Amino acid sequence: MKLGELTWAEVEELEKDKIVVLPFGSFEQHGRHLPLLTDTMIVTAIAERVEAAHPETVLLLPTLWLGYSPHHIGFPGTLTAAPNTYIDLLCQILEPMIELGFRKILVLNGHGGNECPLRMAFREVKHRLKSPEGLWLAAMSDWSAAPEMLHACEYETSLMLHLHPDLVQMDEAEAKLKPFHSEFYSFDFHRPDIVTVDYSFKEITKTGALGHPEQASAEMGETLLQKMVEETCRFVEEFLTW
Numbered sequence: 001m002k003l004g005e006l007t008w009a010e011v012e013e014l015e016k017d018k019i020v021v022l023p024f025g026s027f028e029q030h031g032r033h034l035p036l037l038t039d040t041m042i043v044t045a046i047a048e049r050v051e052a053a054h055p056e057t058v059l060l061l062p063t064l065w066l067g068y069s070p071h072h073i074g075f076p077g078t079l080t081a082a083p084n085t086y087i088d089l090l091c092q093i094l095e096p097m098i099e100l101g102f103r104k105i106l107v108l109n110g111h112g113g114n115e116c117p118l119r120m121a122f123r124e125v126k127h128r129l130k131s132p133e134g135l136w137l138a139a140m141s142d143w144s145a146a147p148e149m150l151h152a153c154e155y156e157t158s159l160m161l162h163l164h165p166d167l168v169q170m171d172e173a174e175a176k177l178k179p180f181h182s183e184f185y186s187f188d189f190h191r192p193d194i195v196t197v198d199y200s201f202k203e204i205t206k207t208g209a210l211g212h213p214e215q216a217s218a219e220m221g222e223t224l225l226q227k228m229v230e231e232t233c234r235f236v237e238e239f240l241t242w
């Protein structure tokens with residue numbers, strides 16, 4: 001069920017053994033071919049399907065669209081929360097849910113840049129509330145079922161071709177990565193790095209995209225979305241037993 005569609009009286013009556021699901025997106029550049037709300041649209045689509053599959057056990061909050069995206073700021077239109085704002089916002093949403101009695105919270109994350117501040121926010125929530133007994137705060141990134149996913153790449157573009165084909169400009173789909181070779185570091189997120197480097201997307205790609213967006217297809221997107229929904233449902237089912 002969706003929390004925003006209930007009355008306060010219904011919330012008061014709710015069994016508190018449900019999993020509170022908070023989808024978290026971003027508002028950032030996704031190459032020349034995808035809209036700024038791409039991550040938010042994808043994570044929302046997954047969250048709504050997961051809620052529809054588990055209407056009695058999932059309590060869905062609306063998607064947060066302002067993520068942590070300073071590394072995309074060089075491209076016009078990108079918005080980001082400052083780290084402290086981000087952590088405070090998350091705490092201010094999660095704490096009342098925990099105080100109401102919910103003990104299982106799943107943040108469904110749709111954006112790589114959110115991973116770091118999410119961890120800090122979880123730690124901060126537990127610290128501020130003195131680690132209530134039985135509390136589980138979990139975050140699952142939507143690409144965990146698609147580990148090959150990069151930013152605005154063929155997979156993300158395929159998902160958008162399936163979900164919102166009218167918002168994809170395939171004639172602009174191109175990555176244009178700037179050449180860079182090192183034994184110790186790679187812009188390819190899937191190759192483990194020996195050294196940690198921070199970069200902005202402006203420094204590594206001319207269009208803002210990575211991978212091969214020109215290879216995207218709506219069919220690939222449909223298959224991928226199904227896989228992502230299934231993987232999230234699989235976790236939800238296990239999470240209920242924690």
Ligand SMILES: [Zn+2]
Nearest residue numbers: 038039151152
């Ligand atoms: Zn994205």
